[in-house]
Amino acid sequence: MSYLLRVYLQDRPGSLGLLAVSLGSIGADILSLDVVERGEGYAVDDIVVEVPRGALPDTLITAAEKVDGVRVDSIRPYTGVLETHRELELVNDIAGAGRERLQVLVDAAPGVLRVAWATIITSGGAGAIQLFGSSSAPETQVTDASWLPITHAQELDPESDWVPPLWRDMDTRLAAAPIGSPGKALLLGRPGGPDFRPSEITRLGYLSKIVTTVLAQP
Template sequence: MLLRLRVSLPDRPGVLGQVARAFGVMGADILQVTVLERESGRAVDDFTVSWSAIFSAAELSERISVVPGVRVEAAWPTRELPGANPDYDLLGHIATDPTRAVLTLVDAVPDLISAEWAVALDAVTGEVMHGSWQAPEVVPAAKFTAIRPTVHSEGTLHLASVPVDDVHLVVARREGPAFHRAELDRVARLVDVVSVLAHAGAQRA
């Protein structure tokens, strides 16, 4: 199975190597490391690992946290395949059929940031215009009408909202941590490109 772990660690030489060795001892094969932030002498990295699940994710996290100064903030399943370039695939699909830009974006974005579902909300009525697999039929729209990208948590349910023209893209994650600002920025940039492609397609039509 593929597992993602969000790890906070001291930002100094040698620590990343210690973490990598700890993963290896546990039988986890590191497929990708994404640096989310580096500040105040610490870094926050997302590790995507191939995991045989001999131990539970909690046990794996506990063993990795044995490395001095290292904290595993969360561990959760992911469907994002390292090296698959899903962002480019998404943009290619949208360029082929820009009339379905928002629908295609909603269906694809959960896998891009290891989330569980996404919906497009009508900016005026708050109704769900389209939902990905596992998405609920009703989402509390009032919390997601900000004019800028935002994040929100309700207990273990973490949500990110990004305005897209006359709709709001809402992405949800329950198995895992709150959305990091780097993840929100990634979605916002992707939405900007999708919007440009959709408008260009409408003009050609």
């Protein structure tokens, strides 16, 4: 079983090694590590770990927070494919996908951007229209597109009136970026969090701009 931990830790020599040792003491094997954000004196890392069958997630939290200066922000099961150059491979796949480009985007976006689901939303005469959705996209779809048009990547207020009640009940964090035009957006969801970090929104913005350029090519 694999889990994705988002941890805050003091940005000092040896802290990551101590964390690895502590996780290893309960049989957890680190499969990958991504630095999400680095600030003055701290770092935010996404760590994918594999644990023995039957191990409880709470043991990972306990082991991680035994290390001085470490705090676990979130933990959730992880089923994504580990890739070294995820964004580059996604852009390459989109470029060769022909008419299925947007479906390729939403299928791969959850693994690339570490979210639960992705959809392409546009506005129509009767409200929101979902054009494409990942296999994990919620059955309850958004019907109100009053937040469109959108001109840049941004985190969206999960308590806004347009957010379906079920999404709010699941404490779903939301982010979006324009795809092709301000009236069409890539919408991302993370039920239960964690919050989108500023660096993640910046990363989403760069990806959306590159994808928009690719989509403009014949």
